[in-house]
Amino acid sequence: MKHLLLTSLFVASSITGAMAQKYFEKQVVFPTNATAAEKIDMASRVVPTKQQLEWQRMELTAFLHFGVNTFTGNEWGNGKEDPSIFNPSDLDCEQWVRTLKNAGFKMAIITAKHHDGFCLWPSKTTKHSVASSKWKDGKGDVVRELRNACKKYGLKFGVYLSPWDRNAECYGDTPAYNRFFIEQLTELLTNYGEVHEVWFDGANGEGPNGKKQEYDWDSVLSTIHRLQPKAVTAIMGDDVRWVGNERGLGRETEWSATVLTPSSLPQAAKNNTALNIDGMKNDLGSREMVAKATEMHWYPSEVDVSIRPGWFYHASQDNQVKSLKNLSDIYFQSAGYNSVLLLNIPPDQRGHIHENDSIRLCEFSAYLKETFSQNYLAKNKAWTGTNGKTYEYAVKKGATVNAFMLQEDITKGQRMEDFLVEALINGKWTYLGEGTTVGYKRLIQFSDCTPERIRVTIRSCRGTANIANAGLYYAKPIADNSEKLKLSDVDVKEWKIANGNNAMQSAIDGNIKTVYRGDGLQALTVDMGKDVSVKGFCYAPAADDNLKGTIYKYEFYVSNDGNSWTKCEASNEFSNIMHNPIPYFVRFGKAYNARYFKLVPTAEINGQQCTSIGEVGILTK
Numbered sequence: 001m002k003h004l005l006l007t008s009l010f011v012a013s014s015i016t017g018a019m020a021q022k023y024f025e026k027q028v029v030f031p032t033n034a035t036a037a038e039k040i041d042m043a044s045r046v047v048p049t050k051q052q053l054e055w056q057r058m059e060l061t062a063f064l065h066f067g068v069n070t071f072t073g074n075e076w077g078n079g080k081e082d083p084s085i086f087n088p089s090d091l092d093c094e095q096w097v098r099t100l101k102n103a104g105f106k107m108a109i110i111t112a113k114h115h116d117g118f119c120l121w122p123s124k125t126t127k128h129s130v131a132s133s134k135w136k137d138g139k140g141d142v143v144r145e146l147r148n149a150c151k152k153y154g155l156k157f158g159v160y161l162s163p164w165d166r167n168a169e170c171y172g173d174t175p176a177y178n179r180f181f182i183e184q185l186t187e188l189l190t191n192y193g194e195v196h197e198v199w200f201d202g203a204n205g206e207g208p209n210g211k212k213q214e215y216d217w218d219s220v221l222s223t224i225h226r227l228q229p230k231a232v233t234a235i236m237g238d239d240v241r242w243v244g245n246e247r248g249l250g251r252e253t254e255w256s257a258t259v260l261t262p263s264s265l266p267q268a269a270k271n272n273t274a275l276n277i278d279g280m281k282n283d284l285g286s287r288e289m290v291a292k293a294t295e296m297h298w299y300p301s302e303v304d305v306s307i308r309p310g311w312f313y314h315a316s317q318d319n320q321v322k323s324l325k326n327l328s329d330i331y332f333q334s335a336g337y338n339s340v341l342l343l344n345i346p347p348d349q350r351g352h353i354h355e356n357d358s359i360r361l362c363e364f365s366a367y368l369k370e371t372f373s374q375n376y377l378a379k380n381k382a383w384t385g386t387n388g389k390t391y392e393y394a395v396k397k398g399a400t401v402n403a404f405m406l407q408e409d410i411t412k413g414q415r416m417e418d419f420l421v422e423a424l425i426n427g428k429w430t431y432l433g434e435g436t437t438v439g440y441k442r443l444i445q446f447s448d449c450t451p452e453r454i455r456v457t458i459r460s461c462r463g464t465a466n467i468a469n470a471g472l473y474y475a476k477p478i479a480d481n482s483e484k485l486k487l488s489d490v491d492v493k494e495w496k497i498a499n500g501n502n503a504m505q506s507a508i509d510g511n512i513k514t515v516y517r518g519d520g521l522q523a524l525t526v527d528m529g530k531d532v533s534v535k536g537f538c539y540a541p542a543a544d545d546n547l548k549g550t551i552y553k554y555e556f557y558v559s560n561d562g563n564s565w566t567k568c569e570a571s572n573e574f575s576n577i578m579h580n581p582i583p584y585f586v587r588f589g590k591a592y593n594a595r596y597f598k599l600v601p602t603a604e605i606n607g608q609q610c611t612s613i614g615e616v617g618i619l620t621k
């Protein structure tokens with residue numbers, strides 16, 4: 001890192017020096033007097049490091065969320081869990097790795113420590129680990145078992161180490177926790193052979209002492225560079241960028257050479273505030289942004305999404321494994337949008353990848369193989385071109401196709417900005433599709449057709465675009481047979497708002513799409529019209545992109561008469577709803593007999609005074 005900064009700062013001292021340098025590995029700092037055109041030229045010559053390139057080529061990587069949450073049913077543990085609850089009945093990491101390998105995944109990343117602070121390896125830093133669990137009488141080590149399995153089957157291996165630790169007492173006492181964190185990192189990076197990706201989650205709340213932590217990213221990154229020089233660092237790291245959502249959705253315009261400064265770098269706050277950007281913004285690399293930027297980074301996007309609604313295994317979600325159609329769409333919008341897909345498959349309480357998930361993974365890999373093993377381009381040579389250049393491909397005779405792929409040679413930078421794809425059908429050039437960025441890979445889908453030739457036109461690029469590869473495919477249509485999610489076990493037809501705020505009826509009308517939005521943290525009070533054995537409830541946030549008013553913390557009450565209320569035992573937090581705004585199903589672990597219920601928001605996701613509800617339902621099972 002330091003070395004790169006020095007190189008770039010040297011470059012920054014003279015325009016001639018900067019222009020003379022052919023490529024800028026990972027970062028370029030623009031000379032202060034660089035013009036917009038000069039900046040674009042330099043931007044087109046920012047290239048990945050060797051590790052970033054290897055990482056990009058994997059395309060399919062897997063996340064394994066496993067830990068105390070697997071046994072409590074929570075998505076975010078609070079750090080107070082009794083370690084003895086961690087007790088997989090038949091942990092089989094080889095089954096995980098075989099399943100992933102057969103499905104075409106190239107790397108597995110394990111949640112060695114999630115926000116609850118529970119370590120899946122016997123860390124010397126804390127008692128909150130597998131060493132205090134019943135599993136293998138405290139002698140087990142999940143990280144080791146997974147590492148060995150990865151070695152046996154030839155899969156790369158990564159670790160997720162949550163910076164936010166809800167268990168560590170020193171969390172928030174900045175220097176003490178930084179030492180503790182580096183010690184944990186050091187254990188993981190020295191005792192388990194080669195590590196290929198280190199994943200630092202951005203979720204960052206207060207510790208058990210109510211304090212917030214300031215992390216020492218400089219030491220964290222230098223520890224990684226020293227101990228695992230071949231690893232990429234993700235999310236809070238500076239090699240791999242979070243795509244900005246947990247829905248499996250990349251950007252159509254996805255710049256790996258981006259103006260976003262990784263937040264672990266000291267200049268990040270200044271640079272990103274000046275450009276008014278963060279990792280969730282749509283435009284991270286247009287000409288306008290490059291003109292305003294002072295530096296650029298090769299900081300490619302990783303799309304993380306779970307195969308189930310939650311990141312951890314919950315038996316109640318066994319029938320909500322994403323459909324093949326869903327997964328295929330995710331593939332086209334992640335790997336096909338110049339990103340690496342990081343698909344989470346959470347092992348269950350046995351310590352197995354559940355049958356429903358592994359069957360779906362088999363279908364997914366069979367579908368990808370069937371689609372992409374047959375390239376219908378007759379000839380496929382690398383080519384280069386500047387603005388206005390067209391390039392034609394001959395097509396194998398009689399092939400019916402509906403997808404086209406382009407790949408840039410990113411070792412020479414990312415350069416394509418706008419391109420058109422046409423097909424010669426019955427002697428006439430016909431529009432097939434268009435795109436903006438290409439980068440490592442860009443897939444475009446269109447209706448079935450049987451072309452004689454394909455023509456690509458570069459409408460705009462930065463300097464000379466280097467096309468390394470192209471493909472023409474047929475992706476079979478897939479019916480979407482994902483089941484409609486049931487949000488309430490009790491029929492909502494008879495339900496009435498009990499506190500007079502009738503506008504809230506849209507929150508209990510059985511339709512997730514009719515969203516209630518109002519000012520203030522507003523309680524939803526409902527008369528169900530009859531006694532119900534209430535075992536839990538469902539809160540569905542707005543299903544559109546407007547998350548304002550989404551409830552983060554709540555209290556839930558029940559009553560028989562609408563006057564005296566009993567508070568139900570629940571976690572009182574829709575953990576992670578800000579990043580994963582899906583319906584949350586809360587189960588109390590016991591039944592309350594009641595005719596009325598009340599959902600009281602106590603905090604909105606961004607601390608605002610407003611409430612939005614897509615739908616609320618009651619669970620009786």
Ligand code: FUL
Pocket residue numbers: 075201202203304311576579
């Ligand atoms: C989020 C976390 O809060 C989730 O629990 C999960 O680990 C996901 C990958 O990142 O920010």
